[in-house]
Amino acid sequence: xxxxxxxxxxxxxxxxxxxxxxxxxxxxxxxxxxxxxxxxxxxxxxxxxxxxxxxxxxxxxxxxxxxxxxxxxxxxxxxxxxxxxxxxxxxxxxxxxxxxxxxxxxxxxxxxxxxxxxxxxxxxxxxxxxxxxxxxxxxxxxxxxxxxxxxxxxxxxxxxxxxxxxxxxxxxxxxxxxxxxxxxxxxxxxxxxxxxxxxxxxxxxxxxxxxxxxxxxxxxxxxxxxxxxxxxxxxxxxxxxxxxxxxxxxxxxxxxxxxxxxxxxxxxxxxxxxxxxxxxxxxxxxxxxxxxxxxxxxxxx
Amino acid sequence: xxxxxxxxxxxxxxxxxxxxxxxxxxxxxxxxxxxxxxxxxxxxxxxxxxxxxxxxxxxxxxxxxxxxxxxxxxxxxxxxxxxxxxxxxxxxxxxxxxxxxxxxxxxxxxxxxxxxxxxxxxxxxxxxxxxxxxxxxxxxxxxxxxxxxxxxxxxxxxxxxxxxxxxxxxxxxxxxxxxxxxxxxxxxxxxxxxxxxxxxxxxxxxxxxxxxxxxxxxxxxxxxxxxxxxxxxxxxxxxxxxxxxxxxxxxxxxxxxxxxxxxxxxxxxxxxxxxxxxxxxxxxxxxxxxxxxxxxxxxxxxxxxxxxxxxxxxxxxxxxxxxxxxxxxxxxxxxxxxxxxxxxxxxxxxxxxxxxxxxxxxxxxxxxxxxxxxxxxxxxxxxxxxxxxxxxxxxxxxxxxxxxxxxxxxxxxxxxxxxxxxxxxxxxxxxxxxxxxxxxxxxxxxxxxxxxxxxxxxxxxxxxxxxxxxxxxxxxxxxxxxxxxxxxxxxxxxxxxxxxxxxxxxxxxxxxxxxxxxxxxxxxxxxxxxxxxxxxxxxxxxxxxxxxxxxxxxxxxxxxxxxxxxxxxxxxxxxxxxxxxxxxxxxxxxxxxxxxxxxxxxxxxxxxxxxxxxxxxxxxxxxxxxxxxxxxxxxxx
Numbered sequence: 001x002x003x004x005x006x007x008x009x010x011x012x013x014x015x016x017x018x019x020x021x022x023x024x025x026x027x028x029x030x031x032x033x034x035x036x037x038x039x040x041x042x043x044x045x046x047x048x049x050x051x052x053x054x055x056x057x058x059x060x061x062x063x064x065x066x067x068x069x070x071x072x073x074x075x076x077x078x079x080x081x082x083x084x085x086x087x088x089x090x091x092x093x094x095x096x097x098x099x100x101x102x103x104x105x106x107x108x109x110x111x112x113x114x115x116x117x118x119x120x121x122x123x124x125x126x127x128x129x130x131x132x133x134x135x136x137x138x139x140x141x142x143x144x145x146x147x148x149x150x151x152x153x154x155x156x157x158x159x160x161x162x163x164x165x166x167x168x169x170x171x172x173x174x175x176x177x178x179x180x181x182x183x184x185x186x187x188x189x190x191x192x193x194x195x196x197x198x199x200x201x202x203x204x205x206x207x208x209x210x211x212x213x214x215x216x217x218x219x220x221x222x223x224x225x226x227x228x229x230x231x232x233x234x235x236x237x238x239x240x241x242x243x244x245x246x247x248x249x250x251x252x253x254x255x256x257x258x259x260x261x262x263x264x265x266x267x268x269x270x271x272x273x274x275x276x277x278x279x280x281x282x283x284x285x286x287x288x289x290x291x292x293x294x295x296x297x298x299x300x301x
Numbered sequence: 302x303x304x305x306x307x308x309x310x311x312x313x314x315x316x317x318x319x320x321x322x323x324x325x326x327x328x329x330x331x332x333x334x335x336x337x338x339x340x341x342x343x344x345x346x347x348x349x350x351x352x353x354x355x356x357x358x359x360x361x362x363x364x365x366x367x368x369x370x371x372x373x374x375x376x377x378x379x380x381x382x383x384x385x386x387x388x389x390x391x392x393x394x395x396x397x398x399x400x401x402x403x404x405x406x407x408x409x410x411x412x413x414x415x416x417x418x419x420x421x422x423x424x425x426x427x428x429x430x431x432x433x434x435x436x437x438x439x440x441x442x443x444x445x446x447x448x449x450x451x452x453x454x455x456x457x458x459x460x461x462x463x464x465x466x467x468x469x470x471x472x473x474x475x476x477x478x479x480x481x482x483x484x485x486x487x488x489x490x491x492x493x494x495x496x497x498x499x500x501x502x503x504x505x506x507x508x509x510x511x512x513x514x515x516x517x518x519x520x521x522x523x524x525x526x527x528x529x530x531x532x533x534x535x536x537x538x539x540x541x542x543x544x545x546x547x548x549x550x551x552x553x554x555x556x557x558x559x560x561x562x563x564x565x566x567x568x569x570x571x572x573x574x575x576x577x578x579x580x581x582x583x584x585x586x587x588x589x590x591x592x593x594x595x596x597x598x599x600x601x602x603x604x605x606x607x608x609x610x611x612x613x614x615x616x617x618x619x620x621x622x623x624x625x626x627x628x629x630x631x632x633x634x635x636x637x638x639x640x641x642x643x644x645x646x647x648x649x650x651x652x653x654x655x656x657x658x659x660x661x662x663x664x665x666x667x668x669x670x671x672x673x674x675x676x677x678x679x680x681x682x683x684x685x686x687x688x689x690x691x692x693x694x695x696x697x698x699x700x701x702x703x704x705x706x707x708x709x710x711x712x713x714x715x716x717x718x719x720x721x722x723x724x725x726x727x728x729x730x731x732x733x734x735x736x737x738x739x740x741x742x743x744x745x746x747x748x749x750x751x752x753x754x755x756x757x758x759x760x761x762x763x764x765x766x767x768x769x770x771x772x773x774x775x776x777x778x779x780x781x782x783x784x785x786x787x788x789x790x791x792x793x794x795x796x797x798x799x800x801x802x803x804x805x806x807x808x809x810x811x812x813x814x815x816x817x818x819x820x821x822x823x824x825x826x827x828x829x830x831x832x833x834x835x836x837x838x839x840x841x842x843x844x845x846x847x848x849x850x851x852x853x854x855x856x857x858x859x860x861x862x863x864x865x866x867x868x869x870x871x872x873x874x875x876x877x878x879x880x881x882x883x884x885x886x887x888x889x890x891x892x893x894x895x896x897x898x899x900x901x902x903x904x905x906x907x908x909x910x911x912x913x914x915x916x917x918x919x920x921x922x923x924x925x926x927x928x929x930x931x932x933x934x935x936x937x938x
Contacts (some may be wrong), residue, residue: 035438040896049625094696097762118595118772121696122761125459143885151878160401167792185829188898191890192836192905195883201846202878223881230864234850238843241792245839247786252784256451256778257832260901264836 001089008228008276009221012284015277016027019166026173033176034207038259039119042132043126044088044099048117049106055079060106065107078255080115133153133187140191142199152205158200159282163274167197169265175259185260193267196242200275202237207231212290224280232276239272315396327925332756334922337914338810347434348443353399353430354406356413357573358424360394361750367396372664378416384409399431403774419653430574430589441540447822448590449827449900450764452778455590455769456598459762460563464697467555467756470549477524479541488517493535500543502526503924505536512537528661531713552582558755560585565751566601585758595765601699603758605693605712606748607644608734609667611635612677613685613721628718629722635687635718640677645670651742654735659736659861660742664749671730679727686732688720690745696755712757764896777832784834788840797849803923804845807915811841814911819904829902843879848872857923865928869921876916 039046040219057074060083069090077084085102089095099118107113121129144164148157149236171193175182207227246268249261316367360367372389379386387399400406412427417424430453434443450457476496485492490503516528516539527545528673531540541625542552560579567575567587576588592598614623616636622637635822648665659774666674689928691717719736765772793801815834817827852868859867887909889900 004756034430049576050767055631092698094698096763097599099763099765100599108486109491111744115593115765115767117767118765120760122461122759122765124461125762132893132895136889136898139893140886140889143889144882145884147862147882159801165709184895185832185897185901186903188829188890188894191886192883192901195886196840199879200583202882203875206875206878230854231850233853234843234846237796237846237850238840241789241842241846242836242839244788245781245835248785248788249780251781252777253781253832253835254774254828255778257773257781260829260832 004096004229004232005225006229006232007225009161009225009280009284012277012281015273015279016281019274020032022173022238023164023166026169026176029173029176030037033179034228035172035176035182036179036185037130038181038186039086039124039126041130041182042088043121043123045095045102046087046117046119047085047099047106047115048077049083049103050083050114051087051110052249055083055110056266057083060085060109063105063109064102083170090122096120105279132185136187137193141193144194148198151202155283155286155288156205156209159237159279160198160205161168162196163201163278164197166274166278167267167270171263174266175263180259180262183259185257186263189260189263191252192264196264196267197271197274200238200271203234204228204231204275205279208280216290220284220287224283228276228280235272235275239268243267250261251274310381311751319618327922330918331925334918337814337918341810341813341817343438343441344443344821345813347360347432347438347443347820348816350433350435350445351382352430352445354401355397355399355402355429356406357412357427357429357448357484358396358413358417359427361423361425361569367391367394371396374419375413379409379412381933382412382659384412397429397431421650423650423919425569425571427571427573434780442821444820444823445825446816446826448878448903449825449830450588450590450771451766451828452481452771452775452826453590454593454766454768455588456592456595456766457762457764458587458598459580459758460585460632460758461761462556462559462585462602463757463759464552464555464583470545470756471551472500472502472543475523475526479504479519482518482522483515487516488515491534494534503531503538504540504541505533505535505538507536509537512539515539520773541877544766556585558752559758562752562754563587563602566731566747569747569751570598570601573827574796584761591768593765593767593790595763598655599760601747603746603760604748605691605754605757606643606692606747607753608646608749609689609691610640610642610674611638611687611689612681612840615684626687626716626718628687633687633718633721635689639672640686641666641670643749644753645673646749647690649746651739651746653732653858659735661733661737661738662737662746662749664731666730666838668730672728674728678724682724685721687718688736690719690737690741690840691715691716693757695759697759697761701776710757710759742771748933774828778828782835784826786838789838793842793845797845799927800845800849800852800924803920803927804842804849806923807919808838808841810919811908811911812838815908815916817905818911822907824903824907825900826904827897828848828857828901829897830904833901833904833908837904837912840883841908842913844872844876844912845920847875848880848916848920861928865924873917876913880909880913 005099006236055075055076061072061074061144064074064085064087068089072085072087074085076082081102085106087098087102090098090289093101099120103113103115103118148285149159149162168190171190174180177188180186207230208224211218211230215226218226244263245263245264248264249257253261303883358371358374366778372391373609376386376389378400384405385401385510387401389396389398391397398409400409406428410428413424414426417426432439432445434445455584479496481492488511489507490511495503496502496504504515506515512530516530519528519541520541523541525544526541527539527544529542531538534539556579560577567589570589570592571590574590574594576586578586580586587602589598612635614636618636624637626633626635645666647666647667650663652660652661652663653659654820693712695710695712697710708914720734785807790805793804795801797804812834814852815837819825848869851872853866855864855867884906887902887906890898891906895900
């Protein structure tokens with residue numbers, strides 16, 4: 001296999017346009033639709049019930065409403081014979097036994113109802129999980145930024161940060177656009193995306209820096225193109241193997257891992273793309289050249 | 302310099318020392334690899350032995366000893382009903398009976414529960430998955446990974462202990478004492494008002510002189526309080542606050558008492574490997590693997606049941622010292638003070654009255670309780686005694702207050718007289734209580750044995766996973782693991798040929814080590830944890846890819862042996878760098894995250910460590926084995 005010679009930077013304006021469009025779309029979706037947070041963060045009750053035949057969600061929803069339970073959301077989950085009932089905590093009722101009451105009610109009507117799962121998150125715990133989650137994201141970003149400050153210098157760190165923000169914005173944006181439920185496992189996936197996105201950028205940026213030293217006669221665009229071509233094989237193979245396992249998780253991992261696998265899949269695809277285009281294009285926009293590297297290195301000494 | 306780079310430099314130096322031209326050091330690396338492989342295989346091995354379906358039998362009587370004949374009787378009872386026992390053995394305090402299938406296990410459970418407890422509740426029968434790990438492996442410390450509740454099925458509760466109510470109870474009890482001291486000293490205080498104001502006691506006096514006298518009078522009784530002169534409701538008053546050490550002690554006591562009682566209750570539920578542990582200052586985690594009925598579990602865990610024994614008031618007892626109850630449609634007047642309460646019970650067993658076959662509870666009192674009961678009944682032979690049954694159920698309800706959501710905690714208390722009987726003779730330490738339904742009698746016996754909760758608790762989180770979903774999660778996890786792995790293996794072999802073989806072997810070693818470390822650490826495998834392992838499979842290849850692409854590049858300018866060496870060395874720094882960020886994130890998730898996040902973080906962080914190790918030590922040794930000792934013209938890369 002030979003190292004390819006693709007002129008990545010020739011398309012950088014198109015790529016930049018796409019990136020900006022995607023990020024803007026994500027931001028608009030976040031502002032307009034918002035994220036639909038899962039039970040972990042909102043609090044409430046969730047009951048997953050399996051039946052021995054296909055079930056219409058509407059029938060169960062009406063049943064619950066008639067029995068005085070408000071604001072329940074009933075939907076098929078995974079297949080037509082499984083229902084997922086979600087409900088906020090009800091006024092004036094004992095919260096902790098809501099799930100059992102729901103189940104008993106459905107069971108009385110449909111004898112085949114089999115409990116698959118009850119999740120109950122009290123309002124206080126939901127709030128704590130929100131805070132903890134937010135804290136985890138902040139700490140992760142802070143640690144990663146600190147690491148970028150140590151690891152990269154000057155314009156390279158700007159490129160890495162922009163690539164990181166780009167990846168997270170698009171991955172979170174996708175959840176807003178498609179209205180997918182954002183729960184604890186998705187949060188974990190997003191944090192893994194932060195780590196993954198950066199590791200791709202590090203490998204590419206390192207090569208660019210190395211090549212600025214080695215290829216003294218080349219222009220910045222040439223240096224970046226060479227570096228991207230050299231690392232392309234690795235970027236593709238790594239992303240591909242990671243995508244292979246993620247696809248297998250998406251297809252057979254079940255409903256509970258779907259959001260997690262989707263977040264990582266989007267993160268890996270966007271992360272690989274951004275390590276090629278976003279970080280490198282930022283370097284060019286900042287007019288990176290050999291001298292900026294030398295100055296930066298002197299500073300670092 | 303970055304952390305990764307610092308470590309990288311050191312490893313590069315180590316790497317240089319260990320180049321193929323210095324065989325001694327290659328041997329060292331190879332020895333490390335073999336050692337890791339052997340340890341990995343040994344400690345991962347227990348996971349290969351599928352556990353047996355088993356039942357655990359335990360006596361509910363407090364000394365907990367099982368009769369040596371039990372094993373034979375159980376075997377006979379089951380075989381006569383057509384259930385084959387695989388094996389049975391005594392483990393400390395318990396009899397463990399193994400079965401060949403889950404179906405037999407369930408049938409045996411219901412048979413044994415009915416048969417062993419036909420006269421009275423004497424045994425708890427718990428479902429269990431008994432390890433089949435060979436003894437020699439167990440002696441080496443080998444044990445299988447434990448499965449999280451989302452895989453095994455079961456219930457997770459997070460309970461909030463109402464510590465404020467423990468403090469309030471104490472304040473109210475002390476206030477009663479303080480009032481007595483003031484009355485004894487003839488110091489007049491504003492009697493109509495409640496003393497308890499938030500977390501302090503406040504009392505108002507007629508004038509400052511009385512207040513000062515009261516402060517002196519209370520000095521001894523209120524030693525655990527900080528007493529301050531204050532203006533209370535516009536009058537000269539005192540404010541009493543419990544000292545911080547005292548507050549801590551009350552809270553610690555309430556927590557440990559509730560924990561102890563919960564542990565006892567959980568044991569009574571028939572759960573084989575429950576987890577009851579404090580989480581933070583005021584919370585308790587209860588994990589009940591295998592339990593399906595969360596309504597039933599809640600009824601037992603959260604409930605408070607007690608008894609009060611009182612004399613039926615005679616005509617000369619003043620009305621202020623009596624309480625009226627309804628019993629069998631008529632009114633009974635009981636004295637307000639208890640002879641004794643259920644707190645003095647050392648053992649309680651539900652059984653049946655031999656004459657009427659009605660359910661009853663046989664009770665043993667402790668020394669003090671027996672003495673009190675004896676004294677009270679001796680002087681009241683011919684009079685009547687009533688027994689009050691008290692149930693408390695904590696409820697947390699949501700209310701909207703001025704548009705704001707508010708959760709209020711309250712305890713619903715029900716008391717009723719269950720028995721009024723004429724005292725025939727002086728009672729002692731043991732007696733029987735009738736007048737309860739079967740379910741009530743069973744619960745009462747259980748709760749009296751387990752000990753009362755010091756303060757109410759409220760469930761703030763529940764995650765119940767049914768057995769069918771748990772099994773499905775295991776299957777789905779295993780399937781996505783296998784498919785993902787197969788895809789990666791095929792790809793690596795097709796793309797990298799001989800080097801691909803090395804990478805695939807490294808991947809196998811990686812997974813073995815990951816399993817071994819998880820098992821040894823006693824980490825719990827959850828569904829997100831499996832996702833973490835699957836992700837590790839995909840990402841672990843990266844280190845090998847980095848090495849291989851460097852070697853490919855080096856091949857352009859150096860002969861194969863040199864290219865291999867340079868490739869490994871130059872890739873090392875990048876490998877560390879690339880993994881360090883994900884590792885940081887995994888550690889953050891591990892420290893801050895909870896529940897599903899934690900399971901993922903555990904496998905992800907261990908996976909990163911084993912990936913780097915296998916790539917740096919494993920792949921390199923393998924490549925050396927293939928190409929190291931001969932002159933190579935072409936590399937199959």
